[in-house]
Amino acid sequence: MAVARSGGGGYLERPRPSGLADVIDVILDKGLVIDAYVRVSLIGIEILTIDARIVIASVDTYLRFAEATNRVDLLQTDDSQGLPELMESMTSGGAKSKTGGAIEGIKDALTGGDEDEEEDEKEKETSKPRRRSSSGSSSRSGSSSRSRSRKSS
């Protein structure tokens, strides 16, 4: 029986039933493509796809990495092997809150929080996504999409 440790007690590994946020890229990108169909315009989708696919190689990206690298606290692992957890949570707040979040923000706007509460929020999809200040780190590192197949045993 596989028991995994991740922040506390062991638990039985099990796939989570999908929240929409978890599968949004799958739903947007995957599925049969049918000849002669018309894809209607989708309000609120363009932004998501563009923003999720910013290419990584740009000066802005490098500068962001440099900034994050400068910020990293090396002492943390040298000195305090016993208590990395606490420090971790303190330092990661800084580097991440600056740059992360643009995509997450849009995802939130798209998917809302929980099930069902979105039906009456008609305008939710038009919520303006924030332009991200530096162009993200490493989203979509090229399209390494490949498929392999293996006969099941």
Place this chain on the structure above:
Amino acid sequence: MYVYGVLSDADGADVSARGVEGAAVRTVEHAGLAALVSSLDADALAAARELRAHWRVLEEASKRATVLPVRFGTVMEGDAAVREQMLEPNAERLTALLGELAGRVQLNVKGEYDEDHVLREIVQSSPPVAALRERIRKLPEAASYYDRIRMGELVAAEIARRREEYEALALARLEPVAVMARAEPVSSQNGAFNLAFLVESAEVDQFSEAVGRLRAELGERITLRYVGPLPPYSFAENDLSMGTEAWA
């Protein structure tokens, strides 16, 4: 006519979830195949709402049957078009694909690296990065511009390399338990890998155990998200407009 997916009609395609724009979902059938559709008047869809409707319809249908999801936002002119342009000319391929996917589900495993953790590792293991970092710290910001770009470039390359290693590791651990695997581009800020697996429904537990072992092996470096079972979105990707002679 909004199109959600295709299943074999023998499987009973009653879907109670409301479709796109709140419309009732019904089927258009041909030769043992059924397309899940609903009427649509709008020529623009509010993605936030309708993405969810699309997903719910497929999710419900796939509880009882194997469904080939059709890509979100697919609209055809009417029943006749669905039958004549989608089902008829592709009947053989759709039937074969449904047969291939029957009794199998998609499970997604995504890995996110902890940025601080990775950056620390890189500074400690790469002398050029460490040296640049020291130099930059001593210089005023304006004077270190090119050094910072250079360091960022090195760091980006290191991250890309690690990402490939993580992806290869995850594939090596999980692929043997799956029928098929697909590596998709990562779609989040600190994404390390984004893998889709086709797994026999009867073997989901074994696959989950392998995921558990991978999670333990990766430890704090990577956070895993393990999602499913899903309809086989990533394995129903055939482009029906290609290789079909019979298109109208």
